[in-house]
Amino acid sequence: MRISLMQVSDNPVLAGAVNGKIAFAEMIKSIPDEVVGPQPLFLDFGGIAVATASYLRESVFTLKAYLRAKSSSYYPAVANANSDVWDELSVIAHAKNDVIVTCELTDEGITSNVELVGNLDPKQRLTFELVLKFDEVDANSLMEQFGESEKTKSTTAWNNRLASLASRGIIREYTKGRSKYYRPLLTERAYGN
Incomplete structure (x- = not known):
């Protein structure tokens, strides 16, 4: 629209x-x-x-x-x-x-x-970049792939990061069954800082 x-x-x-x-x-x-x-x-x-x-x-x-x-x-x-x-x-x-x-x-x-x-803090920036990279993510998949490197022990941190980006209006949130998934607002990959 x-x-x-x-x-x-x-x-x-x-x-x-x-x-x-x-x-x-x-x-x-x-x-x-x-x-x-x-x-x-x-x-x-x-x-x-x-x-x-x-x-x-x-x-x-x-x-x-x-x-x-x-x-x-x-x-x-x-x-x-x-x-x-x-x-x-x-x-x-x-x-x-x-x-x-x-x-x-x-x-x-x-x-x-x-x-x-505007600016994102480093954790939000990383999460935003991962959404752009994979086009569709959920907290579980991010935890499985990046939990160890990010030193997160549960999906809660990823849920919070993703929900924060969606509430800021820069990624889209939608549901599939009982799970929440996130996609970039716009699909072009070349986002500036």
Whole structure:
């Protein structure tokens, strides 16, 4: 699913906390209620010249927190942000100690230049890299393969790491039977730091 910020705001300059809150409300209205499998929700910044940190905090990051708090099937990713918008996203991500996935997105829905904006601690970074490497993981498989090298004695540590990354919205969580599995939000392998 894709939400165009240009259509939400009708202005190439996105500024101010109040306008960000209005955009958040408009984005919520456009997200369908039907249950779908875990998938990216592309927030398309194509055509946007400027987005201030206060706008992004009240729209993008509030939307991400809202969707993760309600365990939505949608995981926000910022698409087609220019370098100025990207810099403002980075300011908010670091200030909030948060992280968000960014990419370029074609009209056909093809992603490229997938990156994380923000920081992960070393254990989260390792776990994130393992999710990218294997494309689909669960805590048991990570414990079996990396428990000894990571000095973990049970699957609880891996469960916590994976759940934390999913709650931050950078990997997708889904169930198969009684087990939880995790996949990358976007499938391109070249994630930056």
